[in-house]
Amino acid sequence: MIRDAPSLFVWSLSEQRLSSFDAFLEHYATTVVFYGSGKAALRDGLAGLVEPGQNVLIPAYLPDAVAEPFHDLGLEARYYAIQENLAPDLADIERRIDDETAAVMSVNYFGFPQPGLEEFVSLVDEYDCYHIDDNAHGPFSVDNGTLLGTRGSLGVTSLWKLLPIPNGAVLYCNDDDVVDRLEPSSFAGVSDRVTVSDCHFVLKSVLVDLLSANPTVRRSVTDLVTGRGRAPSIPNPADRYEADKVPMSKLSSHVVEDVNPSAIRDSRRSNYRAWRRIFDAVDDVEPLFESLPRGICPQVFPVRTPTPQRLLAELERCGVTGGHTWPRLSSTVTEDPAYEVSTNLAREVVVLPVHQHIDPSSIDAVGDRLRW
Numbered sequence: 001m002i003r004d005a006p007s008l009f010v011w012s013l014s015e016q017r018l019s020s021f022d023a024f025l026e027h028y029a030t031t032v033v034f035y036g037s038g039k040a041a042l043r044d045g046l047a048g049l050v051e052p053g054q055n056v057l058i059p060a061y062l063p064d065a066v067a068e069p070f071h072d073l074g075l076e077a078r079y080y081a082i083q084e085n086l087a088p089d090l091a092d093i094e095r096r097i098d099d100e101t102a103a104v105m106s107v108n109y110f111g112f113p114q115p116g117l118e119e120f121v122s123l124v125d126e127y128d129c130y131h132i133d134d135n136a137h138g139p140f141s142v143d144n145g146t147l148l149g150t151r152g153s154l155g156v157t158s159l160w161k162l163l164p165i166p167n168g169a170v171l172y173c174n175d176d177d178v179v180d181r182l183e184p185s186s187f188a189g190v191s192d193r194v195t196v197s198d199c200h201f202v203l204k205s206v207l208v209d210l211l212s213a214n215p216t217v218r219r220s221v222t223d224l225v226t227g228r229g230r231a232p233s234i235p236n237p238a239d240r241y242e243a244d245k246v247p248m249s250k251l252s253s254h255v256v257e258d259v260n261p262s263a264i265r266d267s268r269r270s271n272y273r274a275w276r277r278i279f280d281a282v283d284d285v286e287p288l289f290e291s292l293p294r295g296i297c298p299q300v301f302p303v304r305t306p307t308p309q310r311l312l313a314e315l316e317r318c319g320v321t322g323g324h325t326w327p328r329l330s331s332t333v334t335e336d337p338a339y340e341v342s343t344n345l346a347r348e349v350v351v352l353p354v355h356q357h358i359d360p361s362s363i364d365a366v367g368d369r370l371r372w
């Protein structure tokens with residue numbers, strides 16, 4: 001079986017702890033602040049730079065809750081269209097940008113560098129706006145010697161998306177103006193004590209490890225917890241944002257201290273290549289990226305298919321849990337034909353796990369079983 005996330009316990013038992021995350025950050029970034037979530041980091045990074053009533057341009061292909069930190073600061077979150085290759089639609093940005101635009105955000109989707117970045121940066125500079133480098137998906141991706149997330153005036157990355165931790169994100173302040181005007185809130189930094197959520201996370205990790213050994217038990221417990229057959233209810237974006245306005249947990253910081261980014265990057269890249277070998281030979285399922293550039297640490301293996309539900313069902317039959325379409329868009333996007341490209345992508349892009357606790361041979365085995 002291929003699980004959707006790495007295990008806290010596989011981590012603690014086998015990680016060789018060759019280099020520290022602090023050293024990695026020191027090498028690539030100047031000023032960093034830890035948070036519980038990328039959204040909390042975005043809020044604090046911008047707080048000293050903007051006035052209520054201004055607007056921020058963000059790509060339409062984005063999870064709904066990512067607009068919330070901007071709303072929290074009294075800003076309008078104004079979506080711009082993107083192209084099929086995930087590059088920003090510069091003409092659309094120019095149509096929407098105005099004197100009240102404080103910042104424009106780019107996204108390194110799935111840990112890959114934002115396509116079309118050079119032209120995007122020229123445009124943002126021309127209009128004298130801050131550039132937010134959203135690198136939620138790629139904490140360990142280095143592109144031509146630069147850590148993704150450190151290219152804009154400010155950037156964020158979400159450690160919890162790659163590591164077996166309850167929460168954790170980083171704010172990168174990449175220019176002096178941003179550092180000088182930084183206003184860290186009560187949820188900046190690392191919690192000084194182990195909390196109930198840390199304990200829940202550990203218990204849940206134990207349970208998931210036990211259950212993954214027995215798929216039948218796992219299914220019945222999952223059914224029980226989620227209300228058998230009914231989709232679990234998901235809080236609205238504003239509530240999810242409020243819940244994520246916390247410091248990085250003590251458990252997270254303990255695990256993160258000893259993380260070895262290059263070992264994680266190597267194993268994620270091997271798993272990415274294993275999926276690639278399978279889907280290169282499959283019709284109607286196209287890998288989203290043509291190549292895996294050096295230094296890139298993929299968050300997932302994203303593919304595009306006109307039949308996403310069929311693909312997910314077939315993968316589940318082969319023991320792959322946690323594949324899903326990405327992301328849940330805001331209704332502002334889905335209801336506006338100007339964002340048709342993003343809406344189609346969100347319907348057709350399926351992401352598959354490549355995390356560091358998968359052995360590439362188990363992905364090869366999925367290839368042997370897949371009926372497509």
Ligand SMILES: Cc1ncc(COP(=O)(O)O)c(C=O)c1O
Nearest residue numbers: 037038039063066134136158169
């Ligand atoms: C592109 C992107 N940016 C920002 C975020 C927010 O990160 P976090 O969930 O750590 O707040 C997400 C979360 O899914 C994301 O996908």
